[in-house]
Amino acid sequence: MTLSFSQLSLSPSLERAVAEMGYENMTPIQAQAIPVVLQGRDVMGAAQTGTGKTAAFTLPLLQRMMKHDNTSTSPARHPVRALVLLPTRELADQVAEQVKLYAKYTNLRSTVVFGGMDMKPQTAELKKGVEVLVATPGRLLDHIEAKNCVLNQVEYVVLDEADRMLDIGFLPDLQRILSFLPKQRTTLLFSATFSTEIKRLANSYLQDPVTIEVARSNATASTVEQHFYRVEDDDKRGVLKQILRERGLKQAFVFVNSKLGCARLARSLEREGLNTTALHGDKSQDERLKALEAFKSGAVDLLVCTDVAARGLDIKDVPAVFNFDIPFNAEDYVHRIGRTGRAGASGLAVSFVSGRDTRLMGDLEKLLGKKLELEALELEADKRPAGHFNDGQRAWQQPETAREERDIRESRGSRGSRPEREARAPSSRPVRAPRAPADPLFDKPYEPSLAAEATPSWEAAQKPASRLSPNIKTRKKVPALFKSAPVAPVTPVTDNS
Ligand code: AMP
Numbered sequence: 138m139t140l141s142f143s144q145l146s147l148s149p150s151l152e153r154a155v156a157e158m159g160y161e162n163m164t165p166i167q168a169q170a171i172p173v174v175l176q177g178r179d180v181m182g183a184a185q186t187g188t189g190k191t192a193a194f195t196l197p198l199l200q201r202m203m204k205h206d207n208t209s210t211s212p213a214r215h216p217v218r219a220l221v222l223l224p225t226r227e228l229a230d231q232v233a234e235q236v237k238l239y240a241k242y243t244n245l246r247s248t249v250v251f252g253g254m255d256m257k258p259q260t261a262e263l264k265k266g267v268e269v270l271v272a273t274p275g276r277l278l279d280h281i282e283a284k285n286c287v288l289n290q291v292e293y294v295v296l297d298e299a300d301r302m303l304d305i306g307f308l309p310d311l312q313r314i315l316s317f318l319p320k321q322r323t324t325l326l327f328s329a330t331f332s333t334e335i336k337r338l339a340n341s342y343l344q345d346p347v348t349i350e351v352a353r354s355n356a357t358a359s360t361v362e363q364h365f366y367r368v369e370d371d372d373k374r375g376v377l378k379q380i381l382r383e384r385g386l387k388q389a390f391v392f393v394n395s396k397l398g399c400a401r402l403a404r405s406l407e408r409e410g411l412n413t414t415a416l417h418g419d420k421s422q423d424e425r426l427k428a429l430e431a432f433k434s435g436a437v438d439l440l441v442c443t444d445v446a447a448r449g450l451d452i453k454d455v456p457a458v459f460n461f462d463i464p465f466n467a468e469d470y471v472h473r474i475g476r477t478g479r480a481g482a483s484g485l486a487v488s489f490v491s492g493r494d495t496r497l498m499g500d501l502e503k504l505l506g507k508k509l510e511l512e513a514l515e516l517e518a519d520k521r522p523a524g525h526f527n528d529g530q531r532a533w534q535q536p537e538t539a540r541e542e543r544d545i546r547e548s549r550g551s552r553g554s555r556p557e558r559e560a561r562a563p564s565s566r567p568v569r570a571p572r573a574p575a576d577p578l579f580d581k582p583y584e585p586s587l588a589a590e591a592t593p594s595w596e597a598a599q600k601p602a603s604r605l606s607p608n609i610k611t612r613k614k615v616p617a618l619f620k621s622a623p624v625a626p627v628t629p630v631t632d633n634s
Contacts, residue, residue, distance in 0.1 A: 150242035164189035165351040179346040215266030216290040224301040226251040233271040252276040253422030274310035299328040361478035368489040389457040403441040416442040460488035463497040467504040
């Protein structure tokens, strides 16, 4: 049963903001959580990212705070009443943005504080007085210690992505922060999974919570079309470009497992003319926010990232997620592909599986509770000798084959020359055509919200790249004298000028 926002009797200022965002009906987490929070009950919520959970806690909290709505300029009239804690700066920034949008037509103030940024502007905002404070735990403690904010009037606390906060080791910080808050309050905890540690946290800090679970934890959204292709490491870049072109995709996330791999891949795709940016933990906070902004605005087509970007980030209408590497931690697969198919839209998740991924694929099958079939993928004829194809074998169930391949490679000290690789290709198997897209969405070109006119860079990349990122150093020119090629006879040059 679909429930509309109009059934909630929200204050006109909140209704106006919701209408402006174009939402009519509540998502399942909203339909279940909002009425409960409006009653002032504690909530323990399990919801996939992209389900609309930010509005599920923000709207009822703002509604309950409307009784404090006032136009006074005195900071004392705007004490912190709601505290929202998140594990990463990007998530905090994103949630704070949404809070601002929902509170747009009220006089309730909000701000965000997170590490990696100058404390001064944050302090100035805090001193002006804010009703909703969104924060990462470490930076919030810095502000508490510097006496920049007082939390003795907090009525509502949200622990968002709580499992991630515990993974990162924020438990002691959380405990300290919670010790500064009034005992009489409403506490909302959201987590992708309800592990033993999460349950323990809930038992210590929540009072008689209502448990809300909208999707089985670790389930992937049914709106995401998922494919697993067997791809050799050296072929991954080519296959990525091929799929982008064949599917007419304009934007995509590309996930890799290491910071170094992330930086390298982004650089080489950029060199090949794809409009790419990288997002990983070694980038400064400013660079990370800029990279996200560029991707959000459509100024960049490919966001190559590590799992720093995998959780909770909400970027509208990303049509595809590529797992360039299978994640080390199976749960990250769920978070990565949660970047697409958000709030009911369709999405595509493509994973490249190499012979080394046997164990990781096994973990993933266990987590998702289903068999994952490797599919055939015909590599582009013009890029590959005829007959080179991927046979879609389930590599992780073929230990003999995998071992043989590895032995061949190791005995040669490399992955072998192209003819050697071709000789190993199973030539007797028929070449299968790529599967037709299952979703009609992919039969028409994707239209991003912004930069709709832009030609995807992988189409432009057919031509030699004309634009280079400022990060790329152009190759040094080798003086002609050092080149071994025969020197052409010198012809006299006539100056006509
Ligand atoms: P979240 O899970 O909070 O990150 O939200 C995921 C996306 O769903 C965000 O882009 C929201 O703006 C969007 N969203 C939230 N509520 C609704 C709704 N009721 N209808 C459609 N989209 C929504």
